[in-house]
Amino acid sequence: MIGLHDYPSLALFARVVHLRSFSAAAREAGIAKSAVSRRIAQLEELLGVRLLQRSTRAIAVTEEGLRVYEQCAALVAAAAAAEEVAGGAKGDVRGTLRVNAPVTFAQMYLARTLAEFLAKHPGLEVHLSTEDRIVDMVEGGFDIVIRIGRLANSTLVARKLASDRLVVCASPAYLRAHGEPSTPQDLASHECLHYGLVARADEWRFRGPQGPLAIPTRGRFVATNGTVLREAALAGAGLVVLPLFMVAREVAAGELRLVLEGTRRAAIGIYAVTVHRTHAPPKVRAFLDFAAKYFEGYDWTTKGARI
Incomplete structure (x- = not known):
């Protein structure tokens, strides 16, 4: 005992x-x-x-x-x-906050979020690591892991920071040369860029009359980083599936065009994941509250940074 x-x-x-x-x-x-x-x-x-x-x-x-x-x-x-x-130090956030996040999200948004958070807490130090693959929180020693998408059931605790959705887009030049797909089935004759960390069947999934619809696609460009895929799409290499936060500014500027709107699945979430169900350390609680407020109603189009 x-x-x-x-x-x-x-x-x-x-x-x-x-x-x-x-x-x-x-x-x-x-x-x-x-x-x-x-x-x-x-x-x-x-x-x-x-x-x-x-x-x-x-x-x-x-x-x-x-x-x-x-x-x-x-x-x-x-x-x-x-x-x-x-000790009468309630609200005094100190120590080291260890955060892990997807590469592109960290570059475009999280670095600035953490910079503003640090400015409010002089006694805090942040260690940010970036990884597009799923990491083990315990093995990695992380206080917070940022995850994007639908979360699997686990013993971890997730707080939703923002909502987004996956979109299909391509450059105007590509669409002029190859035509614009009007149905998911049209993708069979297109170059479809592939995010190598997920299966194509999961990446190119749509909503059909009978439920989920996985479209067989082909494409000669595969990468394990979303920024690389975005740049390839901008260069006219093909169609790509990415979170809207990654391409919102390019779409607004006319550099990329959304296609097959209304055929994708429901929205995805951006989550801060921790191991603490109760009594999270002050540094963790403070960042979760700060990040939730920071991303509340966030406008990806005007605030997204190009990298």
């Missing part, structure tokens, strides 16, 4: 997972690495489960360890919140 005297070990386990390192957790706690390893081993024995898989180069959190970590992280966050209130 877990007692009060075991709480420091639970907190230490949370720091090991968050930092992905016994050594880093030991330095932070001011104790020897061997002491950290011993206390985690004792905690595993007490709980009767393996929390971490250790190797010479890295640690990996087990499925049971992830569930325990979520509770331990909540415990640590609650302690931090209590210290904040007791």
Whole structure:
């Protein structure tokens, strides 16, 4: 049975997972690495489960360890919140906020959002990493991960920051040369650029009279970054499926044209995802509130930055 005297070990386990390192957790706690390893081993024995898989180069959190970590992280966050209130420092956001986001969204919007947030909190430091592939929050040690699209069910907690939709577009020059598709089925005779991190059948999906409609497409240009696909479309390489936030300014300027409007699926969301169901650290709560207000009613056409 877990007692009060075991709480420091639970907190230490949370720091090991968050930092992905016994050594880093030991330095932070001011104790020897061997002491950290011993206390985690004792905690595993007490709980009767393996929390971490250790190797010479890295640690990996087990499925049971992830569930325990979520509770331990909540415990640590609650302690931090209590210290904040007791010390009279409520609202004083400090420490390091670790954020992960898709490359293009980070470049076009999130960097400016974070810059404004930092200006309000001099005691805070932000570490932003960018990755278009889905990352593991726990393994990556992230406080917040920005995700775009429909979220799968998970133990993570998502806060919606903004809405957007996927659109199909191409350059006027391409459409003059190849014609404009009037139905999804017309795409069979077009060059359809492909985002290599998803299946074509999922990328080129539409709404038909009988429900979802996946259109077989072809195309000779494949990339794993949305900005690259946008630039290829601007150069006349073909049709492309992208979030509106990536092409709104180009559409408004006449550099790209939307096609097949009304045939796509419902709107997609832009979410800030955390592991905290309750008692999120002050830095996380502050950013979630700031970002939700920042993107409320956001106009992608006038505020989108070209990169």
